[in-house]
Amino acid sequence: MTPYGTFTFFLIAFILLIPVIILGFLGKRSYIYNGISTAIMIVIIFASDKLNFFGIKYLSVQLVSFIIYMLWQAALIMWYYHSRPKNNTFAKFFIVMTLSILPLALVKIFSSSWLGGQQIQFHEHKLIEFIGFLGISYVTFKSVQLIMEIRAGSIKEIKLGKLFQFISFFPTISSGPIDRYKRFVKDDKKVPTGDEYRGLVLKAIHMIMLGFLYKYIIAYFVNQYGVMPLQMHLHGFVRYWLYMYAYSMYLFFDFAGYSLFAIAVSFLYGIKTPPNFNQPFKSRNIKDFWNRWHMTLSFWFRDCIYMRSLFFMSKKKLMKSQFAMSNVAFFLNFFIMGVWHGLEVYYIGYGLYHAALFIGYGYYERWRKKHPPRWDNRFTTALSIIITFHFVTFGFLIFSGKLI
Template structure:
C-alpha cells in the first residue's frame, strides 16, 4: 500500500495512533506500542498481492527485502562504531560507505537498465519490487549520514534499537523528509508535556489539512486538467512550454503534500521531523531555490557530497583557486544527485544543468561585488523571482524526460 496514497491508509494509521495521541496528551509515551504500531504500518506499506511468499500477502518480497536491508545497515553502522577507536582510517570508512550504498546502486542500475525509471512520483517498477523496496534511497541516505557523523566524531552514542527506530521510522520511510540521527534521538529521548504535545497535535492536523489541499486537490486538478490534456498531443514548442509550467507545479504540490503528511504523522509520534519545502517558487536565485526545495535532500547532498569534496580538494591543494574547487564540488554534487534519480540521460542532464546554473550564478556573484546594482526594490525582486522560476521550471522539463 502506497503511503498516504489511499483513504484506507489514513484510516488505519489514525486508528493505530489513537493510543499514541491519548498518551501524548497526558505527557506520556509507550515505546513498546510505538514500535508495534510502526511495525504494523511497515507491514501494511510493503504488503503485496503479487510478490509474496507462500501466498501470504503480509509476507511480501519487499517486506523481506526491507528487513534484510535494515539488518545490513545496522550491522555496518555498529561495526564501524565499535571499530572506529582502534582503526578509524579512511580506507575502512570508504569500505563501509561502499557497502552501505551498494544495494541502492544495484537497484538503481537494474531499474534504469531493464525498465527505466518513471518521473511520476511513487511509481515502482517490477525490478524494484523484486530486488528492492519502496524508500530504499532514503534509508540509505540516513545510514550514510550516520556513518559520516560517526567518523567526524559528532555522534557520542549509538544504540542498536535507536538505529533501527531511526532508519525504519514509518512516517518518512518512502520519500523523506531526511532526518538526522542526533536530532531524531534528541526528540525521541525527550517526552513532551501534555501541553507541548497538544500544540504538536494541532500542528499535525494543520499539516494534514494543507497536505490534502496540495496533493489531493491542487495536484490532482493540475494533472487532470493540464498534464493529461497536454500529453494527448505532445508536439510543438507551445505544448512543451505549457507542460513545463504544469509539470513544475504538479511536482511541487504532489511532493510537498506528501511531505506534510509525513511531518504530521511524525509530530503525532512526538518527533519534529524538519520541513522539506519553504515556498521554493519565491526563490530569488538558484542558490536560494535549493535552500527552499526538498531541503532535507538538498542539505544532505551539501553536507555529504559538496562540503566533503571541497574539504578534500582544499586539503590536497589540488588547485590554487578556492572558487574553482568550489565549482568542481558543485559539479560533482549535482551530477551525483542526477544519477541518484536514475542513469537515464535526462536525469544526468538535469544534474549537469543545475551544476551549470550554480557555477554561472557564482560568476555573477563575483561580478556583482564590483558592479553593485543601481536599483534594488520590490520590482527587481519580483523580476529575480520570475527569472529564477523559469530556469528551475526548464530544469524540471529536462527532468521529466519530455524535452526531446
C-alpha cells in the same frame, strides 16, 4: 499500500495512532507501543498480493528485503562505530560506505532503461524486486549520513535499538523528509508535556488539511486538466511551454502534500521531522531555490557531497583557487544528484543543468561584488523571482523526460 496514497491508509494509521495521541495528551509515551504500531504499518506498507511468500499478502518480498536491508545497514554501522576508535583509516571508511550504498546502486543500475529489452524485465522480476523496496533511497541516505558523522566524530553514542527505530520510522520511510540521527534521537528521548503535545497535534492537523489541499485537490486538478492532456499531444513551442508550467506545479503540490502528511504523522509521535519546502517558487536566485526546495535532500547533498568533496580538495590542495574547487564540488554534487534519480539521460541532464546554473550564478556573484546594482527595489526583486522561476521550471521540463 502506498503511504498517504489512499484514504484506507489514513484510516488505519489514525486507528493505530489513537493510543499514541491519548498518551501524548497525558504527557506520556509508550516506546513499546510506538514500536508495535510502526511494525504493523511497515507490514501494511510493504504488503503485496503478487510478490509474496506462500501466498501470504503481508509476507511480501519487499518486506523481507527491507528487514534484510535493515540488518545489513545496522551491522555495517555498528561495526564501524565500535571499530573506528582503534583504526579510523580511510580504507575502512571507503569499504563500509561502498557496502552501504551497494544495494541502492544495484537497484539504480538494473532498473535503468539503458539496459533495454528483455534484460530489464528479467532484472525487474529477479533482482530489483528482491533487493529493492519502497523508499530504499531515503533509508540509504540515513545510513550514509550516519557513517559520515561517525567518521567525523560528531556522533558519540549509537544504540542498536535507536538505530532500528531511526531507519524504520514509517511516516518518512518512502520519500522522506530525510531526518538526522542526532536530531531524531533528541526528540525521541524528550517526552513532550501535555501542553506541548497539544501544540504538536494542532500543527499536525493544520499540515494534514494543507496536505489534502495540495495533493488531492490542486495536484489532482493540475495533473488531470494540465499535465495529462498536454503530454498526449506534446508538440510545438507553446505546448512545451504550458507543459513546463503544469508539470512543475504538479511536482511541487504533489510532493509538498506528501511531505506535509509525513511531517504531521511524525509530530503525532512527538518527532519534529524537519520541513521539506519553504515557498520555493518565491526564490530570488538558484541558491535561494535549493535552500527552499526539497530542503532535507538539498541539505543532505550539501553536507555529504559538496562539503566533503570541497574539504578533501582543500586538504589535498588539488587546486590553487578556492572558487575553482567550489565549482568542481558543485559539479560533483549535482551530477551525483542526477545519477541518484536514475541513469536515464534526462535525469543526468537535469543534474548537470543545475550544476551549470550554480556555477554560473557563482560567477555572477563575483561580478556583482565589483559592480553593485544601481537599483534594488520591489521591481527588481519580482524580476529576479520570475527569472529564477523560469530557469527552475525549465529544469523540471528536462527532469520530466519529455524534452530529452
